[in-house]
Amino acid sequence: MRHRLKDVAERAGVSVKTVSNVVNGYQHVRADTRARVEEAIAALNYRPNLSARNLRKGRTGVIALAVPELDIPYFAELARHVVTAAADQGWTVLIDQTGGGSEQERKAASGIGDHMIDGLILSPLALSADDLAALAGLPMVLLGERVDHGPADHVMIDNVAAAREVTAHLIGLGRRRIAAIGSQRTPEGASARLRLAGYTAALAEAGIAYDDRLVAPAPAWHRADGAAAVRNLVTSGVRPDAVFCFNDTLALGALRALHEMGLRVPEDVAVAGFDDIEDGRFSIPTLTTVAPDKERIARLAVELLAGRLGPDRDSPPRELVAPHHLALRESAPL
Amino acid sequence: MRHRLKDVAERAGVSVKTVSNVVNGYQHVRADTRARVEEAIAALNYRPNLSARNLRKGRTGVIALAVPELDIPYFAELARHVVTAAADQGWTVLIDQTGGGSEQERKAASGIGDHMIDGLILSPLALSADDLAALAGLPMVLLGERVDHGPADHVMIDNVAAAREVTAHLIGLGRRRIAAIGSQRTPEGASARLRLAGYTAALAEAGIAYDDRLVAPAPAWHRADGAAAVRNLVTSGVRPDAVFCFNDTLALGALRALHEMGLRVPEDVAVAGFDDIEDGRFSIPTLTTVAPDKERIARLAVELLAGRLGPDRDSPPRELVAPHHLALRESAPL
DNA sequence: ACGAGCGCTTACAACGTTGTAGAAACCAGT
DNA sequence: ACTGGTTTCTACAACGTTGTAAGCGCTCGT
Incomplete structure (x- = not known):
């Protein structure tokens, strides 16, 4: 046969x-x-027989993409773009789900199917720069904010600027009691820290006092966490007139909770998210959000990896910043 | 090194x-x-070195999962479960995006990374039973409705029964002008056909006349298609008092369109979907839907494939039916 | 007509692993 | 010490491919 x-x-x-x-x-x-x-x-x-060819050539034509969870829309959308970009290089993508655990991430980084993959695009949550440095075995490109100036190539967007812009937009709507949802104190919360920094910067620029009762932590960034955070805020008597959620799933949860509590969006409370996932274009109301250029992120990551596998094998790590823009929709309109 | x-x-x-x-x-x-x-x-x-080991053993420990689109929530959720179930077998999952095109699906089935994978779990949209029969090369398990009694193992849910149940539920709410959204006449539309059959069966049981103006086609099953279908129905003067969407993304689009047209859900129009994706638990209103047991589907598929790779290599194709239930939420409450 | 040179083809070895078959070492029990 | 059996270890070949280097045969210029 x-x-x-x-x-x-x-x-x-x-x-x-x-x-x-x-x-x-x-x-x-x-x-x-x-x-x-x-x-x-x-x-x-x-x-x-690719196994034989690989054995002979030392290359497999397969790269891995490791993300925390596949059914988080942002990662699913990103995965789609990575698969597409990789196809242009003639690569197949093996997708790995780390669950955000450090052990899983370490396993992914140290070589999923050892020798089965030529390189790795990793979206780390749990691993620190030091952890990653120890895993230098595999050509690697990092996505997201976790590790700046780490030992590997890195693609990200300017989180601080993006968070500042979206907060400034809420301020521009006349809101003054703007909540921030999704803060995290753990080392995993690098994105949270940057987005919080952007938020406070925007407040400072507008001369609005920072009130830490308006800053709500969220252990994970799922819909349920966003909903819970809003319920807490409102029932504890802090009356925000706007909410900036550190990602879109949090924001969708927030929309839901506000609806349940009889608050109108955007009239009573304006809501903004981060990621521009598909859901936010059809939610009720549609979601104002920071839209990172996911297609560009994916393409840059794949190109960086291609470089690592080729001529730039030993060049110093590079950091590339992908563009973003504000998508203004009903939850916090122009 | x-x-x-x-x-x-x-x-x-x-x-x-x-x-x-x-x-x-x-x-x-x-x-x-x-x-x-x-x-x-x-x-x-x-x-x-896995390439060498594979060459020697003829096994790679990698299976592929081929789905139409990764960023359709249903497939993303399914993918997560498949990855988890496969991990129990010690397998890695290579995820392939077919885009629903027959050429892509054929390529996936005929051996993505030829000899790189031991088996394939395929969720076919475009390929017919005959197409698939020609590709018997790779041990394969099919997901979904596309091919009944085909040449390969097959995991599905009872679509007709599920659609009948959800339609009956809408009838039980006193609705009589129940629209169905998502019908498709193409050969790709096997799920659509089965769900439509369940819909008509429920109408017949209740003695409600079938009105084909209430049946709206949808080229794809994305949010935008659901929204467009509802707009068409309403503006063309057909006044439905309930809508059964053949999947949840259609339903979310429908919710959005109804909202835009000032119709209240469920008071004016009840809405039901199919798939039980995460979004539907946080939408406004939350979505009544058919909840297939995705975890079970994934596990059954992986187990069937394990059988094919082991003792049941040559046993006749099996068809397994995974359970489902109705998740009653705000859009069409009890 | 002959050798140089080139185009085309081939034999061989190697990539890193594991199955097979058998050798070597060990362990009683006489 | 010797046998028979078991445990532990090893040499060799093979999986299917490609790089190397060499071989063959043709064309062409003289």
């Missing part, structure tokens, strides 16, 4: 290597020989 | 095969030999 070069060679009456040459597009093969070989390949439905 | 069995063997003063035996947990290795080898493995940070 499954044939090898040898079978094709016998059928075409040539050597194994000649078939290999045809398969690999080697130039110096006589036209009629090539035709005969190709006929045999077609007849036997020959497919190269 | 990267070491081989041979390096470990030299350091431990044993043969290559003994190291291999230690790595593979072979029983008959003297305790002190084993200790010496393990010390050497640790010292050199040895990792087996």
Whole structure:
């Protein structure tokens, strides 16, 4: 059923290597020989055995993408773009779910299918720069905010600026009691820290006093956490007139909780998120959010990895910043 | 930097095969030999080369999951469960995005990374049973409704029953003008056909006349399609008092469109979906839906595939039906 | 017609691993 | 010490591919 070069060679009456040459597009093969070989390949439905090829070449043509959770829309959308960008390089993407745990992430980084993958695009939550440095084995590109100036290539957006812009937009709407949802004190909370920094910067610029009762922590960034945070804020008597959620799923949860408590969005409370996931374009109301250029992020990551596997093998780590913009929708309109 | 069995063997003063035996947990290795080898493995940070192992064993420990689109929440959630279930078997999952195109699906089925994967879990949209039969090369498990009694193992839920139940629920709420959104006449529309059949069956049981103006096609099953279908229905003067959407993203789009047109859910129009995606638990209003047991579907698929790779290699194709239930929420409450 | 040169093809070895078969070492029990 | 059996270890070959280097045969210029 499954044939090898040898079978094709016998059928075409040539050597194994000649078939290999045809398969690999080697130039110096006589036209009629090539035709005969190709006929045999077609007849036997020959497919190269990649394990063998990899063993020989030391390359697999497979890269891994490791994200915390696949069913978080942001990562799913990102994954789609990475798969597409990788296809342009002729790569297949093996997707790994780390669950955000450091052990899982370490496992991913130290070589999922050891030698099965040529490189890794990792979106780390739990691992620190030091952890990662210890895992230098595999060519790696990091996504997101976790590790700045780490030991590996790195693609991110300017979180502080983005958070500042979206907060300034809420201020521009005349809101003064702006809550921030999603703060985290753990070392994992690098994104949270940056976005919080942007938030406070915008407040400072507008001369609004920082009130830490308006800053709500969220252990994870799921819808349920956003909803819980809003309920806490409102029932504890802090009356925000706007909410900046550190990602869109938090914001969708917040919308839900506000609705349940009879508060109107945006009239009573304006809401803004971060990530621009598809859901936010159809929620009720639609969601104002920071829109990172995911397609660009994915493409940059893949290109950086391609560099690492090729000419830039030993160049110093690079940090690339992808653009973002504000998507103004109903929850905090223009 | 990267070491081989041979390096470990030299350091431990044993043969290559003994190291291999230690790595593979072979029983008959003297305790002190084993200790010496393990010390050497640790010292050199040895990792087996999977390409070589695969070449030798003919197995890769990698299976592929091919779905139409990763950023459709249903598939993302399913993917998460498949990855988890596969991990229990010691497998890694390579995720492939077919985009629902027949060419892509064929490519996936005929061997993504030829010889790189041991088996395939495919959620086909475009391929027919005949197409698939031609691709018998790879052990395969199909998900969903596309191909009944096809040439491969198959996991699904009882779509007709589920659609009948949810429609009956809407009827039970006193609704009589129940729209169905998502019908498709193309061969790709197998799920659509089954769900439509359940819908009509429920109408018939309740003695409600079928009105084909209430049945709206949807080219794809995205939020935008659901929104467009509802707008069409309402502006064309058909006044439904309930809408059964053939999946949840359609339903979320429908909620949005109804909201935009000033219709209240569920008071004016009740809405039900299909899939029980996370979004539907936080939408405004929350979404009544058919909840397939995704975790079970994933586990069954992985187990079937494990069978195919093992003892049941040549047993006839099996069809397994996973359970589902109705999740009653605000959009069409009890 | 002959050798140089080139185009085309091939044999061989190697990539790192494991299955097979058998050798060597060990352990009683006589 | 010797046998028979078991445990522990090893040499060798093979998985399917491609790089190397060399071989063959053709063309062409003289």
